[in-house]
Amino acid sequence: MLRSLPKLSPLLSSPRTTNINIPRFLSNSLRCVSSPKTITRTQTSTGRIAMTTRAPIRPRSSSTVSSITAEDHVRQPKLLKSTDDDYDGVIVEVDQPMDATTFVPILRSSISHWKQLGKKGVWIKLPIHLVSLVEPLVKEGFWYHHAEPKYLMLVYWIPETPNTIPVNASHRVGIAAFVMNEKREVLVVQENSGHFRGTGVWKFPTGVVDQGEDICVAAVREVKEETGVDSEFVEVLAFRQSHKSFFEKSDLFFVCMMRPLSSDIHMQRLEIEAARWMPFEEYSAQPFVQKHDLLKYISNICSAKIDGRYTGYSAVSTSSSFSDKKYYLYLNAGALKSSL
Template sequence: MVQFLPRVHDAALWTTRGPLPTVTPGPLLPLAEQAAGALRASRATIAVFEATTGGLVNAALQSAPGASAFTTCGAVTYSSRKGAPVLGADLSLPQATDADSYVASKQAWTQGLARAKRLETGATWCLAESGACGPTFQHTGLLTGFTALFISGPIERGILLRSAHAEREPNMWAFTKAALDLIVEAIALDDGGTGAPAAEEGGGVSIEAAGELLCVKEDRYGGVEIEVPASAAPIVSAARFERELAAALGGWQAAGKRGLWLRVPVECSACIAPAIARGFVYHHAQPGYAQLTRWLPTDQPSPLPAYAFTQIGVGGVVVNAAGEVLMVQERVAPMPLHQNSWKLPGGLADPGEHFADTVAREVYEETGVRATLEGIVSLRHTHNYRFGQGDVYVVVRLRVPAGGEEITVDKGELLDARWMSRAHIEALVERDPSAPLAGKVSVSNLKMISNALDGRLIVGTELPTSRGPVPTMLYTAGT
């Protein structure tokens, strides 16, 4: 689970510290014992990206027994430009022109890197480090070593450390010790300390204790799936959600993420308006949640797929032993022109229901007749149907064994149901498309019935699937 912070002024996250303690090079485990213990006790994970420490932070953490439980990944990128394949091009910065801007660039770089890589790796914490150890420096204004350390997680902290000397290896060890101490400090603050920096002047918002308002995971397409858990309902508010979402959006944009998918349960519907204000749009809704999306790239149109826009209906040409077809009159037809017309029994498929199961269920519910599938007859595709959706109407042929013709009409659904001969059906056809169909049969129903009685059937074959217990069906023309 990834938690996000409300946005505060970046300067409030940084402190400058010194002088550095002297660290004697030696075994790594004593350096990392406290950090490893804090990570283990809090069941947290960490990713570390370092430069001037040369991998000592990662090495120290991995020297602790059971390190695989809390270390995720990391890298040493001594040159940010040469490390672009690992860091991403978005994290490269313009070359500094003087000592002060060089130090400031390291602060901005580690802050952006920690935030971006935390989202990318899914770790609880991400620590980024970069600076200069000595003995020589790029800018004449730099005389001693320094490092910028930034940790991003349930709370964020940045420290700028200046050494009293320019000795390379002692600085590397001292910077490593400081990085490990920062991990301990951040975890302690998150565990009930005062993790909030001061509010911005002018009424800015201070950081609240980090809540679990956003559950996040990356998808396979460079996007992010976000869910507000229903369990957050007691603590959620529009203002709190807006702050956390705003902070998260900054990290996703910096990391080059693309499509965002946000699911909000009905218990947390207060989050919907702030999400829309941040550029999200509705994708679809179900009884228990609303799904929203946002496409982050501004230089290309969104390819995010639309929600399902076609419904599936099934009609049954039910034939008895005498060759008669079961016809029904709906109690309320979908269109006034069709009221009291004679049509095929059937209805809409439920989610996860095969054609054969749909029509057998509908026929039995409406008429009490039990029928078995013989095959699919035809498909009709109509656009701009109910709620503007498309409609695929699947016509199937079913057979009723001798003695199974007794009809029990469901008066909640139907006015009447009868067995009719083909000649009787043909005599009832209304060929004027604008005429009312009361007591009549439409031309389209006649054509579907004729195809079922005269044409070849499409048959289904089950295929294995990895998408759940319901098998996939392959429908092909019969011989």
């Protein structure tokens, strides 16, 4: 029989525990447990004795804490680096090589993040060496905006509102150079490619304005490239707008009057079949010029300019409140001066 236990104090509301000796066979069994436990005997309010085990509380090691912190950090979603534009959109320039499996989850997390920030348009500039990401971007809802030799620009519209992303550049800009010397001779060329190849038509030097190039600068460059003649810009005499002229794009074509600074011709044989100084009247009398209204108008304008009956638009260097860059404003300087 068990010895009589002392009576419990009526002031205690919790059970009292006392340690007891563990039989050897039970002690040996407990050693199999990975962590040591303490066995106690408890007298309950009904007088019964219960045996319980307690495992000691050990502080968590620093290595475990570091491991959990690292895991939590990994679980944080990665986002694409972006910069804000002026219209509540973001611009992303992808530069790190990655496959679609890695890229798509990051892209989705980024779009979700931008949506929470209230962003609208997403511009992704994809370099040519990451062309493998084009397909996953398109499958995620992006579409082509424009392409350059070294990158493709794709766009995405986030909100459930009408898309206001501006379309790609709609116009190409070209020039024609009316270069006349003191003998009333005009500089003309025959092309060995394009619409005028093999027609025998003499025309003004023409060309396309490069990106970041001013019209007045492009006219000087084209004259030099095609004929070797140095010149300076005088005025824009007229300009024409046409549509669906180059891969569905519209076209702006500026007729520029130039003053020659040299006379020797050294033509560019890659594009030019022949070049010469021709009396203006002979140029204007060509059947091709007289047949087409556009060329006839241009010829009449040049003739009026020669006789002092027409004034074009000179280039005035100016600036904008939006930028420190210099721009050219083309205006009728003589008429403006007389009106002031």
